[in-house]
Amino acid sequence: MSETSDQHLVVFTPSGKRGRFAAGTPVLQAARELGVDLDSVCGGRGICSRCQITPSYGEFPKHGVTSQESALSEWNKVEARYKEKRGLIEGRRLGCQAKVEGDIVIDVPAESQVHRQVVRKDADDRVIELDPSTRLYYVEVREPDMHDPSSDMERLTEALYDQWQLEGLIGDLRIMRTVQRALREGPNWNGKVTCAVHFGRKRAQGRIIHVWPGYFEGTIYGAAFDIGSTTIACHLSDLRTGATVASSGLMNPQIRFGEDLMSRVSYSMMNPDGADQMTKVVREAINALLAQVSAQAMIDPEEIVEATFVGNPIMHHLLLGIDPVELGGAPFALAAGDGMVFWAREVGINSTHPNARIYTLPCIAGHVGADAAAVILSEEPYNADDITLIVDVGTNAEIVLGNKDRLLACSSPTGPAFEGAQISCGQRAAPGAIERIRIDPDTKEPRFKVIGCELWSDDPGFEAATASTGITGIAGSGIIEAIAEMRLADVIDIDGVVRGTLATQTNRVFSEGRTWSYLIHDGAQKIMVTQADVRAIQLAKAALYAGCQLLMDELGLETVDRITLAGAFGAHISPKHAMVLGMIPDCEVDNVRSAGNAAGTGARIALLNSGKRREIEAVVRDVEKIETAIAPKFQDHFIGAMAVPHKTAPFPKLSKVVRLPDSAPAQPPESGGGGRKRRRARV
Ligand code: FES
DSSP: OOTTTTEEEEEEEEEEOEEEEETOOOOOOHHHHTTTOOSSSSSSSSSOOTTTEEEEEOOOTTTOOOOOHHOOOOOOOHHHHHHHHOOTTTTTTTTOBBOSOOOOOOEGGGGOOOTOOEOOOOSSSSSEOOSEEEEEEEEEEOOOOOTTTOOHHHHHHHHHHHOOOOOOOBHHHHHHHHHHHHHTTTTTEOOOOEEEEOOOSGGGOOOEEEESOOOSSSEEEEEEEOOOOEEEEEEEEEEOOOOEEEEEEEEGGGGGGSHHHHHHHHHHSSSTTHHHHHHHHHHHHHHHHHHHHHHTTTTOOEEEEEEEEOOOHHHHHHHTTTGGGGGGTTOOOOOOOEEEEGGGGTTTTSSSHHHHHHHHESOOOOOOOOHHHHHHHOOOOOOGOOOOEEEOOOSSSEEEEOSSSOOOEEEEEEGGGGGGSSSSTTTOOOOOEEEHHHHHHHHTOEEETTTTTTTTSSSHHHHTTTTTTOOOEEEEEHHHHHHHHHHHHHSHHHHHHBBGGGGGTOOOOEEETTEEEEEEEEESSSSEEOOOHHHHHHHHHHHHHHHHHHHHHHHHHHOOOEEESSTTTGGGOOOHHHHHTTOOOOOOOGEEEEESSSHHHHHHHHHHHHHHHHHHHHHHOOOOOOOTTOOOOHHHHHHHTTSSSSSOOHHHHHHHHHHOOOOOOOOGGGTTTTTEEEEEEHH
């Protein structure tokens, strides 16, 4: 573009893109020519207001530009009408109406950017770039002409091509049934419609999924699902702003067919319609959650046009109605594991728009699922130089290790103990549940905090503050801290045996039949940690540690630089206590961080940014899969990791911040550690 006197310098912020334009060029056109990210749904007709810009002045003192009039055209009728009818923030203009008249700096506010960044609220401050698979397009379709016969669908797709350069769009029978009416007002031709277009794997595979008459004022929504073996979580997002507008969760109703994954596979093997039953209940739960989040956000479920799903391979197959029986044993063959797009109705999801599409993230292998892929997408170790160990703690732990050069993944069957199941006083994280605990190493007296109260149990006012919730049990993060603190206070020995001999010093340790327990709270409900609880956590944490160790062996690592704890309650786990317990390998405590529900975040990223779907599909193809179930060393690692924190690993970095007791092991219950025998011995 040559510089002439009637060409004006236009600079867009925040992109910094600049160019010279002839007087009279609409700002939207200038933005498009420069590749500036300025939104539009109506194609510059002054209807959608997506193109709002804020002109700023006085940026070019040498030209002396100081007023709006000298830099942009006067308000025209379209803008004035828009402002009068709908209102426009002071200082804003419509980019499609305002024309360049002088040198100017134009700011594109965040809400006018197509690829605006959505700040993640749930974990750290990383952002998701908004680029959803389903978008809205307003078009004006030419009237039918007897002399040039063409169908409504033909003219609609022609308009979408002419006005938006959308090539090869198709609409199926459900759309064909609605398009006639949408294009007409009664018997009269109107021709103005807004289309929701879903783009599949390629832009050329777009499908029209809804046609609204006129300009559609509303918005469209998408739901991101994380289907865990124990819980199902759903986040509802506005696809035009990226905002999360509602979230909800449910227990996975498949639990009644088996608590862990293998028992669900067994149920499917033993019962001819077992897989179908589990498919039916999980789909019912998904529909119930969609209804719940729609009610929370006060929207019609039909406004939900998309959903993304992550889950382990067995959850993934059961959702899709595929029998998971092959995943129950080697070679753990997935029936299908790529990133896939389906009609929601095809998989029994009805509480959405009838033409809604769903996307399932890719599974990594028959034992490492789309949830692990979602964790990888959320944490992006494939872009990092540092080697990071990512542990997604759940009924089945997903473990990922590596960096941009090499990425390994495995899963480890930890069972539901970390989520409070199989623990005598275990409960879901809810008000009244103990989440923090400290034990005095000398007196063995505990102090604790419960969810819903900021005070510690030995603070004045604690009793009154917890009167309404009560003290009802121990949450997952609480049981990890409780057992780690029991170890630090030498209430349990390195093998996890509760020291019955302490019963002479404190009534916190008491006998229960043949074993000993530790009493945390004696109130309306006795809250304690039993020997069986310690065992259940030891089994879970040993499986987790052994999985981490297998991956470290593969990379030839003794220690790792960084550890990220993910999972529904990963955010609440104290890194120090997780290490004292020996859930995770030795690491500088400051380099252990929580990432919140990374699998759920991965599902949300894939919902809001279609490019990220392609990215994770490519990454997953290169992830090296390690099979824990058949790895000969898994058992050795598991046995060593049963100790607290570990039988042989020295944990030098942890030792810098805590002192682990080195007293002799307690007498094992099997050889005289039972309560009665010990009491007799004392007598
Ligand atoms: Fe729609 Fe400007 S592009 S109002």
